[in-house]
Amino acid sequence: MDTKAFKRSLHHSENYHRKGFGHQAEVATQLNSEYQSNLIQEIRDNNYTLTLGNVTIRLAQSFGFCWGVERAVAMAYETRKHFPSERIWITNEIIHNPSVNQRLREMQVEFIQVQDGNKDFSVVESGDVVILPAFGASVQEMQLLNDKGCTIVDTTCPWVSKVWNTVEKHKKRECTSIIHGKYKHEETIATSSFAGKYLIVLNLKEAEYVTNYILNGGNREEFLAKFSNACSAGFDPDTDLESVGIANQTTMLKSETEQIGKLFERTMMQKYGTVNLNDHFQSFNTICDATQERQDAMFELVEEKLDFMLVIGGFNSSNTSHLQEIAEEEKIPSYHIDSVERILSENSIEHRQLDGSLNITENWLPDGEIIVGVTSGASTPDKVVEDVIEKIFELKAMAVV
Ligand code: SF4
Numbered sequence: 001m002d003t004k005a006f007k008r009s010l011h012h013s014e015n016y017h018r019k020g021f022g023h024q025a026e027v028a029t030q031l032n033s034e035y036q037s038n039l040i041q042e043i044r045d046n047n048y049t050l051t052l053g054n055v056t057i058r059l060a061q062s063f064g065f066c067w068g069v070e071r072a073v074a075m076a077y078e079t080r081k082h083f084p085s086e087r088i089w090i091t092n093e094i095i096h097n098p099s100v101n102q103r104l105r106e107m108q109v110e111f112i113q114v115q116d117g118n119k120d121f122s123v124v125e126s127g128d129v130v131i132l133p134a135f136g137a138s139v140q141e142m143q144l145l146n147d148k149g150c151t152i153v154d155t156t157c158p159w160v161s162k163v164w165n166t167v168e169k170h171k172k173r174e175c176t177s178i179i180h181g182k183y184k185h186e187e188t189i190a191t192s193s194f195a196g197k198y199l200i201v202l203n204l205k206e207a208e209y210v211t212n213y214i215l216n217g218g219n220r221e222e223f224l225a226k227f228s229n230a231c232s233a234g235f236d237p238d239t240d241l242e243s244v245g246i247a248n249q250t251t252m253l254k255s256e257t258e259q260i261g262k263l264f265e266r267t268m269m270q271k272y273g274t275v276n277l278n279d280h281f282q283s284f285n286t287i288c289d290a291t292q293e294r295q296d297a298m299f300e301l302v303e304e305k306l307d308f309m310l311v312i313g314g315f316n317s318s319n320t321s322h323l324q325e326i327a328e329e330e331k332i333p334s335y336h337i338d339s340v341e342r343i344l345s346e347n348s349i350e351h352r353q354l355d356g357s358l359n360i361t362e363n364w365l366p367d368g369e370i371i372v373g374v375t376s377g378a379s380t381p382d383k384v385v386e387d388v389i390e391k392i393f394e395l396k397a398m399a400v401v
Contacts, residue, residue: 003139003194004168010146018154020075021082027074034103035065035073035381039389050389054369055396057389058304062297064385066290066378068157069095072134075155080107083129083151090131091119091141092186094155095379096314098338124148134379135187136160139194159250159288160187164194166284170245171196175282178210178264180257181249183230185318188249192232195247197240200230207260211267214241244268245282251319251378253326254287254295290378291319298323298375302330306373307366309334310392312385313377315352320377325354332373335364340387346395365395 010016020027040059043050048059076094088109093101105111109131112119119141124130126149132142136156145152170177177198181188192198201207206226213223223237244264248257261283268281302309309327313320315338327334335351337343342350349364372392376385 001139001143006139006143010142010152013146015146015149015151016154017152018156020078023078023081024074026081027077030077031070031074035100035383037382037386039386040064040382043389052393053396055393056369056371057392058301058306058371058373060294060297060301060373060375062290062293063375064378064380064382066288066294068134068159068288068290069379072155072157073100075153076104076109076131077107079129079131079153080109086127086129086151087125088129088131089124090133091137091145092133092135093314093316094131094133095135096317096320096377097379097381097384098314099381099384100379121145121148124150126150129153132156133186134160135185136164136190137186138190156190157250157288159286159290160190163191163247163250163286166245166247166286167191167195167198169284170247170282173243173245173282175243175245175280176240177247178207178244178260179247179249180207180252180260182318185249187251187318191247191249195232197235198232199227199235199241201260202230204256204259204263207263210237210241211263213237214267215271243280243282245284247284247286249318250286250288251291251317251322252287253322254292257287291322294319294323294375294378295326298326301373301375302327302332304373305371306332307370308332308364309373309375310388311336311375311377312338312388313380314338315356317377317379320380321352321354323375323377327373328354333364335361337388339384340391343388343391343395365392370396 043059048061050057072094089112090109091112094104121144129151130145132154134155134157167177177195179188179191179198179200181200183200220237246261265281269277272280309332311324311334324334324336335349337351344350346365348360348362350360353359
């Protein structure tokens with residue numbers, strides 16, 4: 001499929017919307033009252049610090065809702081206002097935050113269900129309104145919805161669209177897109193649908209495996225088995241790695257994407273010589289600013305003396321888990337929770353570990369004076385962070401006034 005031509009024609013269709021519907025002011029008031037927090041604003045204004053009794057909270061200098069998420073949620077709210085009686089669907093979670101998704105359910109925005117690993121679009125009918133979430137949707141989904149005669153409200157973050165444009169450029173130059181991401185993540189699924197030949201690498205270790213294959217060859221069957229879910233159909237490591245371009249899932253660890261880019265650049269230089277590099281390697285910066293700022297703020301915060309870190313965000317939020325990774329690397333005890341309900345008592349907290357498993361840690365809240373680092377992922381409303389901070393004070397027998 002000519003994905004570029006399809007996208008161009010979709011953008012000209014009168015059933016396709018990627019801007020709001022003129023209800024911005026009304027929606028902004030509603031969003032402020034539902035998701036903003038006076039307490040968090042106070043802490044921001046007080047140099048990101050709040051001390052009450054023996055508890056000091058240190059907030060990261062950049063955290064929480066990013067521009068792309070705010071925009072997507074506002075567009076979803078506007079869609080409900082603009083189409084008060086139409087059936088409205090969303091192809092996936094609008095963002096990775098349970099409270100925001102729940103709020104949309106309450107507004108009668110219905111989520112497309114997954115049956116046996118596939119989304120069931122049979123429920124969607126001509127004339128229905130379908131919202132595409134902040135991390136986008138695959139080109140096949142867009143085509144299907146367009147063919148059904150739906151009204152499409154596309155909230156895809158422009159940073160994600162930028163990555164799609166990048167893989168389109170790779171395709172035009174006939175090079176394979178090396179996508180640093182998680183092959184099961186919706187954003188990466190969408191990005192790969194716009195790519196020609198592609199290979200998804202999860203981390204530096206997998207990238208090293210690939211570059212080693214480029215330089216030294218290896219076991220082709222083993223390679224294909226290893227990346228069986230993470231490459232384009234018919235991918236051949238012996239012929240499809242002669243020219244590569246780098247792209248990423250926008251929420252990956254920035255430093256790792258950079259390392260992977262440099263590794264492939266060095267590899268192609270070594271294999272084909274510096275003068276031929278441009279024929280074998282393409283790189284465009286596709287890391288989004290918000291992800292970068294939140295990670296940089298986290299690197300600064302973990303330099304401080306902290307008793308532990310609370311990392312707040314949806315359990316399927318990639319950018320949140322990468323924030324926790326930074327705390328883990330610094331050997332700071334850290335707990336990734338998605339809501340205040342995970343704090344079961346002063347003695348126990350339920351949290352997600354980096355391997356994705358849930359764990360309950362006992363005696364997590366130290367006695368006496370404590371300094372708690374707090375950050376939250378790009379899809380976490382300040383209200384959720386406020387609830388967690390208030391709970392800490394409550395457990396330490398402090399009331400926030
Ligand atoms: S994290 Fe970046 S790419 Fe994702 S929605 Fe926010 S601004 Fe957009």
